[in-house]
Amino acid sequence: MVVNIDQDRLEGTMKEQAQIGSTENGGLYRLTLSDEDKEVRDWFYKQMEAEGLEIRVDEFGNMFGRREGRNAEKGAVLVGSHLDSQPYGGIYDGALGVVAALEFIRTLNDEDIITEHPIEIVNWTNEEGSRYQPAMQGSGVWAGNHDLYEEYNKTDEEGVRFEDELERIGYKGETSAEPSEDYEGYLELHIEQGPYLEEKGKDVGIVTGIVGFTWGAVTYYGEADHTGPTPMHYRKDALAGAADVITQIRRLPNMLGERTVGSTGHMDVQPNSINTIPGEVTFTWGFRDPSDEIIDEAFNRVLAEAEAAAERESLDWEWEERMRAPSVDFDETNINAVENAAEELEYDAMRIFSGAGHDATHAADIMDTSMVFAVSENGKSHTEEEFTTWDHCYTAANTLANAALNLATENSL
Amino acid sequence: MVVNIDQDRLEGTMKEQAQIGSTENGGLYRLTLSDEDKEVRDWFYKQMEAEGLEIRVDEFGNMFGRREGRNAEKGAVLVGSHLDSQPYGGIYDGALGVVAALEFIRTLNDEDIITEHPIEIVNWTNEEGSRYQPAMQGSGVWAGNHDLYEEYNKTDEEGVRFEDELERIGYKGETSAEPSEDYEGYLELHIEQGPYLEEKGKDVGIVTGIVGFTWGAVTYYGEADHTGPTPMHYRKDALAGAADVITQIRRLPNMLGERTVGSTGHMDVQPNSINTIPGEVTFTWGFRDPSDEIIDEAFNRVLAEAEAAAERESLDWEWEERMRAPSVDFDETNINAVENAAEELEYDAMRIFSGAGHDATHAADIMDTSMVFAVSENGKSHTEEEFTTWDHCYTAANTLANAALNLATENSL
Numbered sequence: 092m093v094v095n096i097d098q099d100r101l102e103g104t105m106k107e108q109a110q111i112g113s114t115e116n117g118g119l120y121r122l123t124l125s126d127e128d129k130e131v132r133d134w135f136y137k138q139m140e141a142e143g144l145e146i147r148v149d150e151f152g153n154m155f156g157r158r159e160g161r162n163a164e165k166g167a168v169l170v171g172s173h174l175d176s177q178p179y180g181g182i183y184d185g186a187l188g189v190v191a192a193l194e195f196i197r198t199l200n201d202e203d204i205i206t207e208h209p210i211e212i213v214n215w216t217n218e219e220g221s222r223y224q225p226a227m228q229g230s231g232v233w234a235g236n237h238d239l240y241e242e243y244n245k246t247d248e249e250g251v252r253f254e255d256e257l258e259r260i261g262y263k264g265e266t267s268a269e270p271s272e273d274y275e276g277y278l279e280l281h282i283e284q285g286p287y288l289e290e291k292g293k294d295v296g297i298v299t300g301i302v303g304f305t306w307g308a309v310t311y312y313g314e315a316d317h318t319g320p321t322p323m324h325y326r327k328d329a330l331a332g333a334a335d336v337i338t339q340i341r342r343l344p345n346m347l348g349e350r351t352v353g354s355t356g357h358m359d360v361q362p363n364s365i366n367t368i369p370g371e372v373t374f375t376w377g378f379r380d381p382s383d384e385i386i387d388e389a390f391n392r393v394l395a396e397a398e399a400a401a402e403r404e405s406l407d408w409e410w411e412e413r414m415r416a417p418s419v420d421f422d423e424t425n426i427n428a429v430e431n432a433a434e435e436l437e438y439d440a441m442r443i444f445s446g447a448g449h450d451a452t453h454a455a456d457i458m459d460t461s462m463v464f465a466v467s468e469n470g471k472s473h474t475e476e477e478f479t480t481w482d483h484c485y486t487a488a489n490t491l492a493n494a495a496l497n498l499a500t501e502n503s504l
Numbered sequence: 505m506v507v508n509i510d511q512d513r514l515e516g517t518m519k520e521q522a523q524i525g526s527t528e529n530g531g532l533y534r535l536t537l538s539d540e541d542k543e544v545r546d547w548f549y550k551q552m553e554a555e556g557l558e559i560r561v562d563e564f565g566n567m568f569g570r571r572e573g574r575n576a577e578k579g580a581v582l583v584g585s586h587l588d589s590q591p592y593g594g595i596y597d598g599a600l601g602v603v604a605a606l607e608f609i610r611t612l613n614d615e616d617i618i619t620e621h622p623i624e625i626v627n628w629t630n631e632e633g634s635r636y637q638p639a640m641q642g643s644g645v646w647a648g649n650h651d652l653y654e655e656y657n658k659t660d661e662e663g664v665r666f667e668d669e670l671e672r673i674g675y676k677g678e679t680s681a682e683p684s685e686d687y688e689g690y691l692e693l694h695i696e697q698g699p700y701l702e703e704k705g706k707d708v709g710i711v712t713g714i715v716g717f718t719w720g721a722v723t724y725y726g727e728a729d730h731t732g733p734t735p736m737h738y739r740k741d742a743l744a745g746a747a748d749v750i751t752q753i754r755r756l757p758n759m760l761g762e763r764t765v766g767s768t769g770h771m772d773v774q775p776n777s778i779n780t781i782p783g784e785v786t787f788t789w790g791f792r793d794p795s796d797e798i799i800d801e802a803f804n805r806v807l808a809e810a811e812a813a814a815e816r817e818s819l820d821w822e823w824e825e826r827m828r829a830p831s832v833d834f835d836e837t838n839i840n841a842v843e844n845a846a847e848e849l850e851y852d853a854m855r856i857f858s859g860a861g862h863d864a865t866h867a868a869d870i871m872d873t874s875m876v877f878a879v880s881e882n883g884k885s886h887t888e889e890e891f892t893t894w895d896h897c898y899t900a901a902n903t904l905a906n907a908a909l910n911l912a913t914e915n916s917l
Contacts, residue, residue, distance in 0.1 A: 177775065177777055177779070177780055178775045178776075178777055178780075179728070179774075179775050180780075219777075219779065220778065221777040221778065221779060221780075224778070283733060284730045284732065284733040284734070285730075285732075285733030285734060286734075286735065302732065304732070306778060306779075308778075314884070314889075315592070315886060315887035315888075315889075316883070316884050316885065316886060316887055317697040317698075317859075317860055317884075317885040317886040318765065318767045318769055318792075318886075319697065319698075319717070319765065319790075319792050319858075319859040319860035319861065320696060320697040320698030320858065320859030320860045320883065320885075321697070321698060321699075321765065321859070321883055321884075322698070322699065322765065322883075323757050323758070323765055323766075325699060325883060326767070328754065328767060330750060330767075330771070331750060331751065331753075331754040331767070331768075333747070334746070334747040334748075334750035334754075335747075335751055337744060337747035338744065338748055338751055340744075341741065341744040341747070344736050345736070351736075352732065352734065352735065352736055353736075354731045354739070354741060354743075354744070354781050355744075355747075355782075356776070356777050356779055356780050356781065356782060357777060357778045358771075358773050358776070360770070360771050361592075362590065362591040362592050362886075363591075363769070363770050363771070364590055364591055364632075364634040364770060364886070365633065365634065365637070365719060365769040365770045365788045365790060365826075366590065366632065366633060366634060366639060366719075366769055366790065366886060367590055367591075367593075367634075367769050367886040367887070368767050368769065368886075369768075369769060370887060375778045377731050377778060377779065379732050413778075445732075445733065446730075446732040446733030447732035447733045448732065470729070470734055470735075470738060471729055471730075471734075472729065472733075473728060473729060473730040473731075473775075473777070473779060473780040474727065474728035474729055474780070474783060476727075476728075
């Protein structure tokens, strides 16, 4: 059985969600647990209600909508992604996966299809990790990879506790943040966020796994001092040390592997005045690679660089690794379900390894998992310029719907 | 005639002002035109009133207190500094010069001394330049080196206009921001902010001039993008480009001159999220040297480095020079007045060139000028750890008082 979702409705629903937390330049500023996040959650809740789903919000804010199947003993097929965004991010990252899951349900309802397995759709809390770290926090807690109370106590840059914000927006739910049953499998649609599908002229991507990564931060303590009368050899310039390491972070991937990437995304300079030598600087590192050995090596190398720069500049320093995710290989059953769906729909698909982390990382720990990638124009994301054509949104959403339908039907025979 | 100021009262008054905008670690956070600046201005106003001074606040917020002399036709001797501070700055930078000027007046009042020339003491608006640029803004406007209306329209990082803030705190005064008469000369006491007096074991410094400097900023425009799936060769990382130049700014002084210094004090990274390649970064440069030729060369070199890094990283870029001050040689009359005062008081003094800019830079454009430096422990300033002993505060303040008294007396004969 092949279903076809409604492309116009998909587009309309995408545009609806994109109104919430929209930026001047057509992007999103919808940080997790913000007022905008509350608003988009309220909107999503209503959409799920309208489709007759049985809604659960768990104690970590993860939102589930359940559509029962024919056989109450079968595990549910879970489909979803996230509605939070980066600061000045795009309208597709995360949201397309949630809207596609919703469109899948709407299509089943339109066509009165009763699946063998129940279907659940999900909006995970804080996938982006820009306000509270780590990223993929909601799925991580749910999968048992993070401690609920430890994550509750995380604070944002203004010192606001995660749990307090979750309560403030009214999404600290009742159910336990853990799998409520033995799920049949997980599927997630996401934009690729890289250039490979477009470069190869493909319609859609079949995701076989996710790169591993290390995220962390170094803090340098130098001496804040006047930029004028302080002789150069007296200076302990925390920013000069940080700049030294950041240039190495730009070079390191070239020495590690063909697919290694690395960058510094965040930094904080104190006191940050043109006329004062920076006394304290924190900067992050992030490295990714399909090989866990290369991630280990990147981690060791960046700390060696940080130590060398601290010594050159006579700085005290400390570091913390904020997140380490091993690379993930998805399960063949679900990869095949995506591949078969693309074939049935006659889409030109290719297998691809994800360069970004996704909630699927954690889902893969406890159930069969795969993903569908939509083509990203110029591979751009985490920016307002992120773009995917409505045709590519539709192609990917249709692939997702049919793959999920297959999992919810065939395996039940 | 030698006067001796009251060391205990000097210390008490210094401690009083240090209460306003005080930080946990014993420093000051008293940015120009902030509530704290208003409070310290109110305090200073009351102190001047108590000494019977005739107070003027000009249209740029510069505060003057006048004590008439015997001869109404003589130009006034102007003595002062500034009460604003760096973010997390020290309690001496600026404030010691204003308090010493006030103590000079108190001493004249105590001893019923009538000077030949009038004396004016001054608190200049926004010497620090950390909230609004340029630094030394109030003295610069007053000396005719900046346009009043252009400076009124400057905005801080929150977009708040200078003039609006000046009105808000009630210090947009009535008188014109320009010299109201043909002044006899200017003297300013300031902490050295460098290590030279302490290294040589001196009691006090006789300042012969001020280094020139260039301040400016480079903005790089790259492409904000996801740190994971974006291949390294696709990236246009504005922060990697900035780091590249900042490391060069640390090296450049070594290639320019023995006394050249340079650093980056401020930077702004957008969107500043651990998982997004920085799309836009602004960072400052600052170089100082006693030679204007070397300042020219530093300016040319930093732009060449910025251009090279922009090319390496495929960034668009722009730059602005925010301030250029030629080096200043003070006038021998006033230098000698300071030197004679130190000799009369039997202090071990040395001549020294200032490595930092001061309001004296602008004053020197229109009248004979010199400065007195107090010993800075470890040369530290623009930090809460800034420290000068009460003995050194006294020594410098006493030198200032006697030098100013000489100028206000001897020249009148």
